[in-house]
Amino acid sequence: MNRATMTQQLTGTLPIKNLRDFIALVERDHPQELLRIKDEVRPDCFETTAILANLEQKGLYPMVLFERPLNQLGQVSPFPLITNIYASRKRCALALGMRPHQHQLELSLEYSRREAQRIPPTVITRAAAPVKQIVKTGSDVDLRELPIVRHHRMDPAPYIDMTPVMRDPELGHYNIAFLRNMYKGPQKLGIHMSPRHSWQICRKYEEKNLPTPVVIVVSHHPAFYLGALNVSPFGVDDYELVGAVMNESLRLVPSETWGKDFLVPADAEMVIEGEIPPGVREVEGPFGEFPGTYGPQRLRWVIDVKAVTHRKDAIYQDIFVGHPDNWVLGAIPKEGTLFNRIKGVVPTVKAVHLPNSGCGRFNCYISIDKKVDGESKQAALIALGECDFVKNVFVVDADINPFNEQEVMWAFATRVQADQDVDIIKNVKGATLDPSQTDDIMTTKMIIDATKPVRRSFATRIEVPKEVRERFPIERYLK
Amino acid sequence: MVKIFDPTCPKCKDKFHVHHEELRFAHTKLLCPYCGERFQVEEADSIVEHDGTRWRPGDDNKPKQSG
Numbered sequence: 001m002n003r004a005t006m007t008q009q010l011t012g013t014l015p016i017k018n019l020r021d022f023i024a025l026v027e028r029d030h031p032q033e034l035l036r037i038k039d040e041v042r043p044d045c046f047e048t049t050a051i052l053a054n055l056e057q058k059g060l061y062p063m064v065l066f067e068r069p070l071n072q073l074g075q076v077s078p079f080p081l082i083t084n085i086y087a088s089r090k091r092c093a094l095a096l097g098m099r100p101h102q103h104q105l106e107l108s109l110e111y112s113r114r115e116a117q118r119i120p121p122t123v124i125t126r127a128a129a130p131v132k133q134i135v136k137t138g139s140d141v142d143l144r145e146l147p148i149v150r151h152h153r154m155d156p157a158p159y160i161d162m163t164p165v166m167r168d169p170e171l172g173h174y175n176i177a178f179l180r181n182m183y184k185g186p187q188k189l190g191i192h193m194s195p196r197h198s199w200q201i202c203r204k205y206e207e208k209n210l211p212t213p214v215v216i217v218v219s220h221h222p223a224f225y226l227g228a229l230n231v232s233p234f235g236v237d238d239y240e241l242v243g244a245v246m247n248e249s250l251r252l253v254p255s256e257t258w259g260k261d262f263l264v265p266a267d268a269e270m271v272i273e274g275e276i277p278p279g280v281r282e283v284e285g286p287f288g289e290f291p292g293t294y295g296p297q298r299l300r301w302v303i304d305v306k307a308v309t310h311r312k313d314a315i316y317q318d319i320f321v322g323h324p325d326n327w328v329l330g331a332i333p334k335e336g337t338l339f340n341r342i343k344g345v346v347p348t349v350k351a352v353h354l355p356n357s358g359c360g361r362f363n364c365y366i367s368i369d370k371k372v373d374g375e376s377k378q379a380a381l382i383a384l385g386e387c388d389f390v391k392n393v394f395v396v397d398a399d400i401n402p403f404n405e406q407e408v409m410w411a412f413a414t415r416v417q418a419d420q421d422v423d424i425i426k427n428v429k430g431a432t433l434d435p436s437q438t439d440d441i442m443t444t445k446m447i448i449d450a451t452k453p454v455r456r457s458f459a460t461r462i463e464v465p466k467e468v469r470e471r472f473p474i475e476r477y478l479k
Numbered sequence: 480m481v482k483i484f485d486p487t488c489p490k491c492k493d494k495f496h497v498h499h500e501e502l503r504f505a506h507t508k509l510l511c512p513y514c515g516e517r518f519q520v521e522e523a524d525s526i527v528e529h530d531g532t533r534w535r536p537g538d539d540n541k542p543k544q545s546g
Contacts, residue, residue, distance in 0.1 A: 153513075154495055154496070154512050154513075155512060156510055156511075156512030156513075156515075157512075283502070283507060283508070283509060283510045285512075286495055286496045286497075286512055293480075294495075294496050295480075295496075296480075296481065296483040296496035296497050296498045297495065297496065297497045297498060297502065297509060297510065297512070298497075298498040298501050298502070299498070299501045299502060299505065299507065432480060432481055433480060434480055435480045436480070437480045437481075440480075440481045440482065440500070
């Protein structure tokens, strides 16, 4: 009996979600989805990402658990390293408590259903919080003990690439974001922020010449991180939204550094607490980023690390940034959120998909059951306005499955005249890491309306009569 | 993307990407991501500027900060 089942039977309630139970679930029910590496490997010398890249080259995307990663002191780290969790939508479906075969439309619709809700967090005591089993503060903190990963050749150092949490000093809400954190010393990190929510919060502290409290949630249940990547307006409390996506109240506990003024996830494997000193900038990067290209070396903020707390046998988590692990994780929350936003204006929207071919961000495929000409453009404009990552929107009819790129490209080929169906929108806020942008901030967005016109006849898609196909089930011939 | 320039490290002779606006004229030492060498922009072995022009120490066409 695994721990999750045991907890459920003892308490009569569903177990609290945590990373180790998720790994156990995958290994028990879907063993092909987990690869254990028992050899010693050097994460800070590209050895873990080398194995991931070699798997990817063969079209293999298992979740990989490195049991004996070396830390930066050259010792076997007490923390096993889990990575590539999100490289498969089937595992993401499992993370949300769904069946693997529900990994396409059903997964994004379930996310859209959950992200429309809010579940307030629950504060528990330190004694009840697994993340407080080991507490290190001040000079006892040594980040060299962690198996931090150096991912790509131009990265200058190992990077923690999970989620810093910040709290708005005026509104009081918590914001969670995936931001890269460069290892700079035993108690020091660099941090990169683009002009989004975390940047806004940090700016408020800096304007008052105050340090910004920051907590990096290094490892937690994958539903936590799927929830963290929601596309919500500034001011939404991400702890509440993460709870909604996890389908349970997120348990929180007072931090070591700020007590009740800054709560941290109690069921995380590990958290790092620190402060961003105002006005301090140092060189950081380059870093292999989500588009699969390097972002340049910049002058960025630093974090003075104050505390590390973790479970006794904590598991360290990493994202293989710039690869499907990164792209799928980014896509699912955006699909869910954009579906909800579009549905409010175009009720016949059927599906939204952000494929890996667009890094899970830049390209967005929307299918609608169009009733009125012009609805396709309405849907596209909402997607472009809601999410600055989305650059190229393809709108297709309901007979096209947006999760099948071949079908989307077929619609593009047969239902689009560039002079009539393509719109270019210049000077829109984009993603600073998009290598094709010629401006620092602004990008050019594109709408491709690959839907058929409603008000005139249009060539019908060919089909073999359905009733005849049903008389010849293929199973009869494939034995 | 943001404008970038590519300095070549004076020690290991490999080049990398650097943010033009923030670091081209900031007089801040760059960090070579390959060998850890820290050096001023003017100490680079060579530079490919954001507009594609190339520059080496001692060249007469050394770029100046504009604006």
